[in-house]
Amino acid sequence: MTDLLLTHGYFMYEDPKELQILKPYAPLGILYICSHLRSMGFRVEVFDTTFSTMDALKRHLQTEAPSVLGIYANLMTRKTVVEILRTARLAGWTSVVGGPEPGAYVREYLEAGADVVVFGEGEATMEELLPALQCKSPAALSKVAGIAFLDEAGHLIQTTPRTQISDLDALAWPARDAVDIRRYVETWRHAHGTGSLSFITARGCPYHCRWCSHQVFGKTHRRRKPVGVVDEVQWLLETYRPDMVWIADDVFTIHHGWLRAYAAEMHKRGLHVPFECITRADRLNPEAADLLAELGCFRVWIGSESGSQRILDAMERGVTVAQVQSAVDLCKSRGIQTGMFLMWGYEGEELQDIEATIDHVKRADPDVFFTTVAYPIKGTPYYQRTADSLIQLKPWNQSSDRELSPRGRRSPEFYGFADRLLQNEVQLARLQRATSDGEALQRLRQQVRALRECLYSTSSEVTA
Numbered sequence: 001m002t003d004l005l006l007t008h009g010y011f012m013y014e015d016p017k018e019l020q021i022l023k024p025y026a027p028l029g030i031l032y033i034c035s036h037l038r039s040m041g042f043r044v045e046v047f048d049t050t051f052s053t054m055d056a057l058k059r060h061l062q063t064e065a066p067s068v069l070g071i072y073a074n075l076m077t078r079k080t081v082v083e084i085l086r087t088a089r090l091a092g093w094t095s096v097v098g099g100p101e102p103g104a105y106v107r108e109y110l111e112a113g114a115d116v117v118v119f120g121e122g123e124a125t126m127e128e129l130l131p132a133l134q135c136k137s138p139a140a141l142s143k144v145a146g147i148a149f150l151d152e153a154g155h156l157i158q159t160t161p162r163t164q165i166s167d168l169d170a171l172a173w174p175a176r177d178a179v180d181i182r183r184y185v186e187t188w189r190h191a192h193g194t195g196s197l198s199f200i201t202a203r204g205c206p207y208h209c210r211w212c213s214h215q216v217f218g219k220t221h222r223r224r225k226p227v228g229v230v231d232e233v234q235w236l237l238e239t240y241r242p243d244m245v246w247i248a249d250d251v252f253t254i255h256h257g258w259l260r261a262y263a264a265e266m267h268k269r270g271l272h273v274p275f276e277c278i279t280r281a282d283r284l285n286p287e288a289a290d291l292l293a294e295l296g297c298f299r300v301w302i303g304s305e306s307g308s309q310r311i312l313d314a315m316e317r318g319v320t321v322a323q324v325q326s327a328v329d330l331c332k333s334r335g336i337q338t339g340m341f342l343m344w345g346y347e348g349e350e351l352q353d354i355e356a357t358i359d360h361v362k363r364a365d366p367d368v369f370f371t372t373v374a375y376p377i378k379g380t381p382y383y384q385r386t387a388d389s390l391i392q393l394k395p396w397n398q399s400s401d402r403e404l405s406p407r408g409r410r411s412p413e414f415y416g417f418a419d420r421l422l423q424n425e426v427q428l429a430r431l432q433r434a435t436s437d438g439e440a441l442q443r444l445r446q447q448v449r450a451l452r453e454c455l456y457s458t459s460s461e462v463t464a
């Protein structure tokens, strides 16, 4: 019998898109909660859905003695989490939901079957909540900071906010033994030739980008001590022998002094592992780029969003187009690959902004780039601003914030043309640099012309 069973709604094998990507990482949030509670004497297990099926989880919930079920939810897993909640309730479990989404949709999750919604970091809250749940009384729950629940009359009760964990070094490392980490590493290795796993060195991002969710960590930024991180890295390398790692921080390069100390400690212990991470362009300078290269960084992801300064400013991104160009150059000159994340369709974006983005990517010429059509995540300033004009085509429990679209937005077809034009323009620019082969260039130029015509001709079709 467990005190708590933790799970999440990500079923890689039941998601055709994820099966094409095959780059799974263990859910660190619930593994942190698991290790913390275990260290406090609670009996905690994890049902890792990544390699399992919804049917297997349902069977588990229906056949095991019910206790408390804790579920991680983000905007992509809403639908499966709602289904898990329904099964859990019928099977007699008490359900608690946490993670980046439930705090923004408290009533919806409670009405979908959750008994409690936890805001923010779950470690200390769950430590107090598990005993309070034993009492089965709203009075006991009311004393637990950082949660919401419905009282007997169906009124929403939200307790006082919980203060954030000030000393991340006091936390136990994620309970990786609660899941099959070797299978994660092997899945990567089998599909991509390199086995990977992830860890974090900090929590929270202090920047203000209007579309980004700060639901869990607010705008704080708390770092672990470099020595403690290196201890974990050393243990990970010795225990799981990955070929690379992913440092899953929001912005790994925020603090250059920290980076220096981390690199020195890795060097002192003779540790070196290829890795990828995310940065902001303004947090990369020659010294930081040197440190990344020295540490084994082979790819840096740069949140670039748009090539139009007007749009970057509207997003309150706090970065200039020129900084992104120079960050890409800094990485390239050190042999580090670059990946750019781009966003179409942010408020106010016009054709000239799209052209500026295409020009930006052509000039920067990153190794990889991904585009998304902007969507407002509940709880963000972007959502607040667009809330009155949002179109939701499907019911809440069958959709996600990714499907929310502000009225006046151009059509999916338009953004499809923008994507193809971007890809073709970048390819053309590369070909122009590499060859003088007239025919291939000619063909690509024609394609680019045709795509630009399609883009411009669909630009006036907007959602009503």
Ligand code: B12
Binding pocket: 010, 024, 025, 026, 027, 028, 029, 030, 032, 033, 069, 070, 071, 072, 073, 074, 075, 076, 077, 096, 097, 098, 099, 100, 101, 118, 120, 121, 122, 123, 126, 198, 200, 204, 212, 213, 214, 215, 216, 248, 249, 250, 372, 377
């Ligand atoms: C790593 C990461 C990924 C990775 C892998 C995820 C993984 N399995 O590790 C990849 C690249 C695959 C990814 C993809 C996406 N991601 Co992502 N990702 C992250 C990132 C940077 C770190 C996650 C992490 O490890 N955090 C560290 C742990 C300690 O924090 P935590 O998970 O939040 O857990 C704490 C609390 O939430 C709480 N908690 C968590 N679970 C539970 C459960 C219970 C019961 C309780 C009580 C509490 C609780 O306690 C935990 C410990 O304190 C976060 C941002 C961030 N800094 O968290 C975004 C983030 C989670 N991602 C986000 C998004 C939007 C996406 C994508 C949709 C992006 C896209 N456009 O495709 C996809 C969706 C993927 C999917 N199918 O689910 C958003 C989610 C927003 C939302 N409201 O849901 C975030 C918050 C980024 C952001 N700021 O906007 N992501």
